[in-house]
Amino acid sequence: MSPLKAVAPDGTFTTGPDTTERLLTPGEVARVFGVDPKTVNRWALTGRIPSVRTPSNQRRYRQSDIDALLNPSP
Amino acid sequence: MSPLKAVAPDGTFTTGPDTTERLLTPGEVARVFGVDPKTVNRWALTGRIPSVRTPSNQRRYRQSDIDALLNPSP
DNA sequence: CATTATTAGGGTAATTCGGGAT
C-alpha cells in the first residue's frame, strides 16, 4: 500500500497524495511548546517525537504527532 | 514492460494505469514533504530527485521515486 | 474565448543544520 493516500477531507476520493496530514517545521513546533527550535530537534534525536526528513535532511513533524503530545490518552 | 498495467505480488493484475508510476506535480510533492513547490524543483535541479519534463518544460515527479524517499530501503 | 490556479524563472531575507562551549 502506498503511503500517499487519496481521500479528501470531505470524504470524496481524489487521485494524488494525502494533503490532510500537515507537516510542521521545527520553528512551528517550537512556538507550540514555547521552546527553542533546536530543543525540538533534540527531542527528535532522542526519540521523544517522530520526525520526517526532507531529501535535504531537514526535519518536519506531523501535526497528528504534535496533537497526540498535547492530548495524551483522550 | 508496459506502464499501463499493475501486477500484484500474488500474480494477479489490475487494468488501468500503473498507479505506482503516477506523475505528481511540484505542488503535490511539496505538500508531502511540507515545503514550498519551488524547493521541490530545486531538489530536481540539484539531483536529489529524478524528474520528468513535460513538453512545455514543467516538472513532474514519479510517485515511486517519492515513496522511495519516504521509505529509504526498509 | 475567458477565468482561475499552478508553474518556471530570479533575487533576497529568514530558517535550519550540526558541532561545540556554557
Add this chain to the structure above:
DNA sequence: CCTGTCCGAATTACCCTAATAA
C-alpha cells in the same frame, strides 16, 4: 539530564512577472 545560545554553511520561504494548465 535538559536547555538556550553562538557560529558558519547550507537550505528554504517569499517577493515578483510571464507562461502554462484546467
